[in-house]
Amino acid sequence: MNVSRARYEIDMTQGPLLRKILLFAVPLMLSGSLQLLYNAADIAVVGVFTQDHTAQAAVTSTSSLINLIVTLFIGLSVGVNVCVSTHHGAGRAKEASQAVHTAIAISLIAGVGAGLFGLFAARKLLILMDSPADVIDQATLYLTIYFAGLPASMLYNFGAAVLRAIGDTRRPLYYLTISGLINVGLNLITVIVFGMGVAGVALSTVASQVVSAILVLICLVRSHGVIHLRPKEIRIVAPRLKEIARVGIPAGLQGMIFSASNVLIQSSVNSFGSVAMAGNGAAQSLDGFLNVTTNSVAQAGLAFSAQNVGARKYRRVGRVLVVCLLLSMGVGLGLGLLMYAFAGPLLRIYTKDAQVIAHGLIRMRVMCLTYFLCAVMDVFANTIRGTGHSVAPMLVTALGVVGIRLGWLFFVFPSNRTLEMLYCSYPVSWIVTSLVHAVCFVSIYRKLLKRAPLPPH
Numbered sequence: 001m002n003v004s005r006a007r008y009e010i011d012m013t014q015g016p017l018l019r020k021i022l023l024f025a026v027p028l029m030l031s032g033s034l035q036l037l038y039n040a041a042d043i044a045v046v047g048v049f050t051q052d053h054t055a056q057a058a059v060t061s062t063s064s065l066i067n068l069i070v071t072l073f074i075g076l077s078v079g080v081n082v083c084v085s086t087h088h089g090a091g092r093a094k095e096a097s098q099a100v101h102t103a104i105a106i107s108l109i110a111g112v113g114a115g116l117f118g119l120f121a122a123r124k125l126l127i128l129m130d131s132p133a134d135v136i137d138q139a140t141l142y143l144t145i146y147f148a149g150l151p152a153s154m155l156y157n158f159g160a161a162v163l164r165a166i167g168d169t170r171r172p173l174y175y176l177t178i179s180g181l182i183n184v185g186l187n188l189i190t191v192i193v194f195g196m197g198v199a200g201v202a203l204s205t206v207a208s209q210v211v212s213a214i215l216v217l218i219c220l221v222r223s224h225g226v227i228h229l230r231p232k233e234i235r236i237v238a239p240r241l242k243e244i245a246r247v248g249i250p251a252g253l254q255g256m257i258f259s260a261s262n263v264l265i266q267s268s269v270n271s272f273g274s275v276a277m278a279g280n281g282a283a284q285s286l287d288g289f290l291n292v293t294t295n296s297v298a299q300a301g302l303a304f305s306a307q308n309v310g311a312r313k314y315r316r317v318g319r320v321l322v323v324c325l326l327l328s329m330g331v332g333l334g335l336g337l338l339m340y341a342f343a344g345p346l347l348r349i350y351t352k353d354a355q356v357i358a359h360g361l362i363r364m365r366v367m368c369l370t371y372f373l374c375a376v377m378d379v380f381a382n383t384i385r386g387t388g389h390s391v392a393p394m395l396v397t398a399l400g401v402v403g404i405r406l407g408w409l410f411f412v413f414p415s416n417r418t419l420e421m422l423y424c425s426y427p428v429s430w431i432v433t434s435l436v437h438a439v440c441f442v443s444i445y446r447k448l449l450k451r452a453p454l455p456p457h
Contacts, residue, residue: 008163008166008167008168008170008171009166009167009168010023010024010166010167010168011167012024012085012089012167012303012304012307012308013089013307013308013311013313013316014313017304017316017319017320017323018323018327020167020304021297021300021304021320021323021324021327022327023167024164024167024169024299024300024303024304025169025296025297025299025300025327026169026296027169027170027172027173028164028169028172028173028296028299028300029292029293029296030173031160031169031172031173031176032291032292032293032295032296033289033292033293034173034176034177034179034180035176035180035292036285036288036289036292042059042187042201042202042204042205043059043281043282043285043350044349044350045187045188045191045192045201046059046191046197046198046201054134054135054138054274055138055197055198057132057135057139057274057275057277057278057281058135058136058137058138058139058141058142058198059138059139059142059198059201059281062126062139062142062143062146063281063284065122065125065126065129065143065263065266066118066143066146067255067259067262068256068259068260068262068263069114069117069118069121069147070114070150070153070154071252071255071256071258071259072249072252072253072255072256073107073110073111073113073114073154073252074157074252074255075248075249075250075251075252075253075254075255075256076106076110076158076244076245076248076249076251076252077103077107077157077158077160077161077248078161078247078248078251078252078302078385078390079243079244079245079246079247079248079249079251079390080099080103080106080158080161080162080165080244080248081161081162081164081165081299081302081303081306082165082247082248082302082306082385082386082388083099083103083165083240083243083244083247084096084099084100084103084161084162084165084166084226084227085165085166085302085303085306085307085310085386086306086307086309086310086388087099087226087310088165088166088226088307088310089306089307089308089309089310089311090310090311090312093225093226095239095240096165096226096227097226097227097228098237098239098240099237099240099243099244100162100220100226100227100228100229101229101230101233101234101235101237102235102236102237102240102241102244103158103159103161103162103244104155104158104159104217104220104229104234105234105235105236106158106236106241106244107154107155107157107158107159108151108154108155108234110154111150111151111152111153111154111155112150112151114147114150114154115147115148115149115150115151117147118143118144118146118147118150119144119147119148122140122143122144122147123136123140126139126140126143129263129266129267129270130267130270130271131270132270132273132274132277134274135274135277138197138198141198141199141202142198142199142201142202145199145202145203145206146202146205146206148206149205149206149209149210151213152206152209152210152212152213153209153213155213155216155217156175156209156212156213156216159213159216159217159219159220160172160216162220162227163216163219163220163227164299164303165227165303165306166225166226166227167303171216171219172216174215175211175212175215175216175219176212178211178212178215179208179209179211179212179215180208182204182207182208182211183204183205183207183208184204186200186203186204186207186208187200187201187204190203190204217229246388246390247385247388247390248390249390250390250391250393250394251385251390251393251394253394254381254393254394254397254398257394257397257398257401257402258397258401258402260402261401261402261405261406261429264405264406264409265405265409265422265425266280268409268413268422269419269422272359272419275353275355275356275359276359276419278351278353278356278359279347279355279356279357279358279359279360279361279362279363280359280360280363280419282347282350282351282356282357282360283347283359283360283361283362283363283364283367284363285350286339286343286346286347286360286364287339287363287364287367287368287371289335289339290332290335290336290339290367290368290371290374291371291374293331293332293335294328294331294332294371294372294374294375294378295375295378297324297327297328297331297375297379298324298328298375298378298379298381298382298383299382300320300324301320301321301324301379301382301383301386302382302383302385302386303386304317304320304324304386305317305320305321305382305383305386305387306386306387306388308320309386309387309388309448312451314445314448314449314451315449317383317386317387317445317448318445320383321379321380321383321441321445324379324383325376325379325380328372328375328376328378328379329372329375329376331375332371332372332374332375333372336367336368336369336370336371336372337368337369339364339368340364340365340368340369343360343361343364343365343368344357344361346364347360347361347364359419362419362420362423363419363423365420366420366423366424366426366427367423367426370426370427370430373427373430373431373434374426374430376430376434377430377433377434377437380393380434380437380438380440380441381393381396381397381437383441384437384440384441384444387444387448389440389444392440392444393437393440396433396436396437396440397433399436400429400432400433400436400437401429401430401433404425404428404429404432404433405425405426405429408424408425408428408429409422409425412425413425
């Protein structure tokens, strides 16, 4: 094995699990946090230096809509991760390499397609979300610029998925560190020096995404082994596309369904006015850090289970689930309690407006103490997906998350129309969905154990 390649790759099919999962997940936690800093820096700079809560609301209220549009394609990157991981675990170098080149081709097509759709549909979608009159113009401007940068964002996400498939989560961290610093620096320059406001922070985000995309592409071109990217061979290979789509499309649809429920909740928040929107957005940015931390462990469950299924080490999949569950719950509960204790000072990073902070505290009181439940749901769903079963998590999410949240919005929330009651829809949906996921995993795991293991060499 090439020395430089061995330094970054993790053998997920043998050896102690906890240490290897931590080696995989910790850089991914830091990478996810840096990605969130893109949006957090936008919110903080707009909130502190423009002293305009409508501008801050314009930036914060777009996240659920952005996720709704791009999640289907990001779901395909999950399919890339499983496809490359499974072939790599099974020692099928040719098929793994074809998956890598297919993934980059998909990312280019998806980035352009999603970007064009977002450019033309941004304002209409904001109107459907009941975006207030004092916010919608600036929100449309932010979305228009953001969607123009989607091709770069897709290239980075698909390239990073390829690296994660072999256990390399460190190099994406390095690239995001560089691009994140560029984003923060450009935010300060465009807003403070040039007074560009919402347009400035959007342009800064796009510039940083271009940098991260370039860096990950250079990495793949210079890599050795199955992830080596040869630009002339970038094309869609039909069997690999089918494999990626089999896992990725249900994963993307699940993400879209999940995002649709968040759009509905955001619409309900919008009805409380721009101050509530700004407070919700700041708190949402903070609980996003909880999400990426726990979801990084869930991503480890995805990659580790996929490689072990490829290597036909099925009992190890069960151990992967247990380790990831305990780790994600511990991290989610510990970090949640810490953020709960310092909720006020954390919100003051985003804004000095006392009313905005008060509204942000409402969300944080609910989310910080219950987010470990979301961690349980994500670990079950991703481990199931790593075994190659992606339809089940999608259906469970549709019924468990969206069904419960819709029922909550239409039947429970109207009887006590407060933000606290609105936010309680989150933990209730996580509990029910986790229980159903657990039943699905037990059924799938029993079937795995009946398969023949890989014969000894």
